[in-house]
Amino acid sequence: MDGVEISGPLHDRFDEILTPEALAFLAALQHEFGARRLELMEARQTRQAELSAGGTLDFLPETRHVRESEWRVAPPATGLVDRRVEITGPVDRKMTINALNSGAKVWLADFEDANAPTWDNTVSGQLNLRDALDRTIDFDAGGKSYALRPDDELATVVVRPRGWHLEEKHLTLGGVPLSGSLVDFGLYFFHSARRQIAKGKGPYFYLPKLESHLEARLWNDVFVRAQDLLGIPQGTIRATVLIETYPAAFEMEEILYELRDHSAGLNAGRWDYLFSVIKKFRTRGREFLLPERNAVTMTAPFMRAYTELLVRTCHKRGAHAIGGMAAFIPSRRDPEVNKVALEKVTADKTRESGDGFDGSWVAHPDLVPICRDVFDGVLGDRPNQLDRLREDVSVSAAELLAVSETPGDITETGLRNNVDVALRYLAAWMGGLGAVAIHNLMEDAATAEISRSQIWQWIHNDIKLADTGAVVTKELVERIIDEELAKIKAGPGYDKTLYSQATGLFKEVALDDDFVEFLTLPAYARMP
Numbered sequence: 001m002d003g004v005e006i007s008g009p010l011h012d013r014f015d016e017i018l019t020p021e022a023l024a025f026l027a028a029l030q031h032e033f034g035a036r037r038l039e040l041m042e043a044r045q046t047r048q049a050e051l052s053a054g055g056t057l058d059f060l061p062e063t064r065h066v067r068e069s070e071w072r073v074a075p076p077a078t079g080l081v082d083r084r085v086e087i088t089g090p091v092d093r094k095m096t097i098n099a100l101n102s103g104a105k106v107w108l109a110d111f112e113d114a115n116a117p118t119w120d121n122t123v124s125g126q127l128n129l130r131d132a133l134d135r136t137i138d139f140d141a142g143g144k145s146y147a148l149r150p151d152d153e154l155a156t157v158v159v160r161p162r163g164w165h166l167e168e169k170h171l172t173l174g175g176v177p178l179s180g181s182l183v184d185f186g187l188y189f190f191h192s193a194r195r196q197i198a199k200g201k202g203p204y205f206y207l208p209k210l211e212s213h214l215e216a217r218l219w220n221d222v223f224v225r226a227q228d229l230l231g232i233p234q235g236t237i238r239a240t241v242l243i244e245t246y247p248a249a250f251e252m253e254e255i256l257y258e259l260r261d262h263s264a265g266l267n268a269g270r271w272d273y274l275f276s277v278i279k280k281f282r283t284r285g286r287e288f289l290l291p292e293r294n295a296v297t298m299t300a301p302f303m304r305a306y307t308e309l310l311v312r313t314c315h316k317r318g319a320h321a322i323g324g325m326a327a328f329i330p331s332r333r334d335p336e337v338n339k340v341a342l343e344k345v346t347a348d349k350t351r352e353s354g355d356g357f358d359g360s361w362v363a364h365p366d367l368v369p370i371c372r373d374v375f376d377g378v379l380g381d382r383p384n385q386l387d388r389l390r391e392d393v394s395v396s397a398a399e400l401l402a403v404s405e406t407p408g409d410i411t412e413t414g415l416r417n418n419v420d421v422a423l424r425y426l427a428a429w430m431g432g433l434g435a436v437a438i439h440n441l442m443e444d445a446a447t448a449e450i451s452r453s454q455i456w457q458w459i460h461n462d463i464k465l466a467d468t469g470a471v472v473t474k475e476l477v478e479r480i481i482d483e484e485l486a487k488i489k490a491g492p493g494y495d496k497t498l499y500s501q502a503t504g505l506f507k508e509v510a511l512d513d514d515f516v517e518f519l520t521l522p523a524y525a526r527m528p
Contacts, residue, residue, distance in 0.1 A: 003027055004178065008119035008170035012374065017126045017187060019044040023171075024417060026186045028229060030173050033222055035047030037179055040215050044165075047211075047247065052283040055419055057250050058397045063213065067253045072318040073263035077238045079156035079201040080106070080264050082383035083320055083359035084375035085368055089157065089442075090115045090435050091125030093139060096132050097146045100154040102365040103372070107155040112162050112185040113272075114435040117520075118527060119170045122430060127189045129157065133195040151376040156201055158240065158264075161185045163209030164218075165518060182222070189226050189237075204264065205239040209272070211247045213254035223262050237259050240322060244269035244446075245276040249306050249400055252313040266356070268307050270298065271446035277403060278453040282515050286461055288403045292414025295452050297350065298324065305399035311356040312393040315386055323352035323360035327441045330366045337338050337440060342370060349374040358384040363435075363442035409466035412480075418451035419477070420484045422510070426502035427495065429523060445520055452510040452519060459511070474511050481506070501526060 004023040011399030051057070059067070086106035089095045099107040109129060115121055131137040138147040148154065162168075163281050167177035185205065185524055193203040223237045241248075243266050248255065256263050274296060281288035290296055298307060307323075313319035326348060328341040345367060352360050353375050362371050375516055379385060427450045428436040436443050458472040470476060485503060488494060505526065509519040516522060 002080065002174065002273050004030075005172050006170065008123075011120065013127055014123050017123050017130075017191065022190045023186060025226075025229060026171065026178060026183060027173055027184050029182045029222060029226065030178050032225060033182065033218060034176070034179060035175075036218055037181075039451050040212070040218060041165060043214070044211055048280065056245055056397075057280070057401065059250050060254065061243060063251070063254045066257045071257065071260060073256055073265075074235055074238070074258045075318070076320065076384075077202055077204070077264065080158075080204060080238060080320070083322060084379060084384075085371040086158075086322065086359055086361050087365065087368060088114060088325065088361055088363055090121070091128050092121075092326070093124075093128050093137060094141070094146060095435075096128045097137060097148060098365060100132060100157075101149050102155060103368045104155045104362070104365075105359065106158050107245050108158050108160055108206055108361070110160045110434070110444075111447050112160045116429045116432050116434040116527075117162065117166070117168075117180065117524060118432045121434075122170075122183070123187075124166065126191065129159070129188060129425070130195065132157070133192055133199070141187060151199060154237045156204065156208050157187065158204040159184070159188050159197070160206035160208055161188075164215060165209065166520065166524070167487070169524070185222070190230070193230065193232055193236070197232070202236045202238060205237065206267070207239050207241045210241055210255065211245045213251045213258050214378040216241060216255040216258040220259050220262060237262050237378070238264040239268055240264040240269045240320070242269050243306075243310055244272035246273065246280045247276075249273075249309070250397065251398065252310060253317070256317050256319055260317075263319055265322060266310055266314050267322040267361075268310050268324050268357075269446070270303075270324045271450045273303075273306070275449040275453050276407060278450075278457050279515065279517070281403075282453075282457065282460070286404070288455065289461060289463075290403065290406060290454060291408030292410050293418065294347075295408030296406060296413065298351070302400060302402045302406065305395045305402070307352075307357075308390070308393045309395040312390040315356060315389050318386060320358045320384060321356065322388070323349070325361040325363060326367050326371065327363045327443065328367065329364050329437050329440050329442055331440055341440065345370055346374060353378040356385055356388045356390050358386065371497070410463050411467040412465045412470065413467065415455065415465065415472065415477070416480055416484060417456070418455055419480050419506075420488070422451040422506055423450045423481070423484060423488065423499065423502050426519075426523065427498040428504055430505075430526065431495065432502045449519060452506060453515075455510045456515060477511060478507070 004027050005471045085098050085104045087102050087104040088108040089099050091109050127214035137441050162180035164181050168180045168183040169177045170290050171178045189203050196202050311321040326345045333339045349371050424438050425436050509516045
């Protein structure tokens with residue numbers, strides 16, 4: 001086949017990333033693994049059809065031998081031994097410096113949910129990571145200087161590429177768009193793997209949206225091939241998998257097993273996991289009905305089962321278990337807001353550290369010391385608590401599926417919040433921002449997904465709002481969209497074009513009878 005063709009504009013320095021050699025590397029990965037990726041996406045649709053027809057999720061009988069046999073993942077790699085606090089965020093230049101300097105042990109450098117995948121963001125993000133490793137990223141802006149601390153004070157970089165379902169339309173091979181996953185992984189690995197090795201660490205990744213151990217196997221095969229192509233020793237790559245889809249919760253051990261020579265553990269998400277619950281069982285009526293999103297806490301029975309099983313599974317196999325996100329953004333103007341929110345953050349991290357998690361996520365540098373202090377209280381001088389095996393935990397499939405036991409109401413206030421946050425986020429996303437501060441919370445694409453999927457679920461189940469008694473219909477939601485949009489328009493930062501695009505997109509993914517698998521798919525189609 002001919003080489004990779006570029007349809008995006010070549011801005012300043014893009015030629016440093018999109019070199020002939022790097023594109024040939026991407027072509028090799030796409031040629032070898034592109035068809036398998038598509039087969040796995042078809043397998044998702046087959047499984048969805050089975051669930052929609054009345055099927056269920058369970059631990060796989062065909063992989064019982066994996067769950068019952070003795071094996072362990074590779075020992076923790078340098079820079080990933082102590083992960084008591086990790087900060088997440090997009091790969092723009094300012095965030096790159098601030099995250100690396102934050103005092104966190106790990107920075108999740110995000111090309112996925114916290115990044116709007118514009119062509120510029122995709123390529124410039126790779127430049128920013130390479131410049132950070134080369135220590136040429138310092139800059140001045142707005143009268144303020146941004147500069148990296150010494151290397152031994154910086155967070156370990158862990159890159160999150162896009163999920164298997166996404167493509168990169170600006171790079172094609174034989175007229176076919178490249179996998180967004182392979183582009184993000186491949187460009188970073190090609191340009192930065194040796195740079196990381198030279199600093200005594202390695203190319204590390206977070207893998208999002210996996211729905212099966214076969215998808216993990218594909219990633220492992222990509223890792224093996226990529227290391228061979230560049231002459232890098234096998235096992236140098238390490239990857240942490242986000243267990244953020246409902247099917248993956250039933251295949252945690254198998255996912256670790258497939259990646260065992262490259263595994264760095266598992267992470268427990270929240271919004272994407274809830275989104276997946278709705279998506280997978282969207283035809284099943286009220287059996288899988290969730291209350292409004294802010295009412296669904298990690299202490300809900302089915303969420304508790306999921307997190308307890310994750311810690312037990314990871315530590316049984318010698319892998320790190322990483323907790324969820326603290327998305328709060330401290331306010332410099334409202335100390336009462338800070339007080340209440342920080343109490344919640346502290347309680348959440350206390351629960352995670354007490355359950356055996358080895359670390360957790362924050363979205364803002366000001367939360368790093370809070371999370372660190374909580375985990376310090378449990379870990380002390382130890383780097384992790386992998387020795388806490390949680391043999392007291394035994395979770396059944398029924399407990400993972402017990403969504404109906406979740407307490408909480410569905411109110412007009414919650415409905416309006418879902419509409420407001422989704423519109424604000426989607427407008428920002430269409431404008432090129434993937435991590436957006438909304439109402440003192442750092443929101444990403446997962447927020448918009450749970451917001452729109454809940455509304456879709458409520459409409460299709462004739463839900464009566466607890467505070468007003470009104471039934472959730474398309475007409476009610478359309479009226480609320482208009483009212484919330486009017487409030488946004490009266491405030492700062494309104495952009496008519498972006499909000500028009502956001503409103504059209506939101507109506508498509510929340511109000512159409514057909515459920516769109518990922519809102520980022522039609523959103524990306526609208527993006528230049």
